[in-house]
Amino acid sequence: MNTDETKLKHLEFIQAVISRMNNCSFLLKGWSVTLVSALFALSAKDVDIRFVLIAYFPAIVFWILDGFFLDQEKRYRQLYALVIEDSQEVPQLEMNTTKIKSIEGSWASATFTKTLLPFHGVVIGTILLVMFGFFVAGAK
Numbered sequence: 001m002n003t004d005e006t007k008l009k010h011l012e013f014i015q016a017v018i019s020r021m022n023n024c025s026f027l028l029k030g031w032s033v034t035l036v037s038a039l040f041a042l043s044a045k046d047v048d049i050r051f052v053l054i055a056y057f058p059a060i061v062f063w064i065l066d067g068f069f070l071d072q073e074k075r076y077r078q079l080y081a082l083v084i085e086d087s088q089e090v091p092q093l094e095m096n097t098t099k100i101k102s103i104e105g106s107w108a109s110a111t112f113t114k115t116l117l118p119f120h121g122v123v124i125g126t127i128l129l130v131m132f133g134f135f136v137a138g139a140k
Contacts, residue, residue: 007083010093014080017095021073025066032062032123040130049134055127063120067111074110075100 035058043051075097082090082100089099110116 006092007086010083011080013093013095014076014083018073018076018080021069021076025069025073028062028066028069029119032059032120035062036123036127043130043134049131052127052131052134055130056124059120059123059127063116063123064111066116066120067113068107070113070116071107071110072097 036055039051039055039058043049043055078100079090079095079097
């Protein structure tokens with residue numbers, strides 16, 4: 001395999017990882033809404049606020065995981081850019097991103113980006129509203 005073919009294959013590998021990270025992020029958002037909705041249904045059925053309080057756990061955990069996947073995706077995008085520009089920092093077919101610093105900083109900062117904060121913020125806000133509704137209604 002010549003150098004151009006190796007570079008092309010390397011870029012394909014990186015793009016496949018980026019696509020998987022993006023898909024995982026999409027699935028996490030779906031699972032977050034599904035689990036929170038299911039817990040809301042259980043709380044309405046039994047008129048029990050504890051199910052609403054439990055809804056915070058998956059909402060927060062999925063938000064943190066989504067931040068992790070976004071951070072990793074950004075690192076692989078940087079790796080992709082380095083491979084395109086034939087950077088000497090990246091050996092042929094190297095997939096390790098530990099040396100690559102994320103553009104915006106860290107995993108925690110990726111959790112609060114303008115792409116994740118609105119979605120997960122709405123989920124957390126909805127839980128707060130439902131919880132407030134329970135207090136207003138005087139549930140147990």
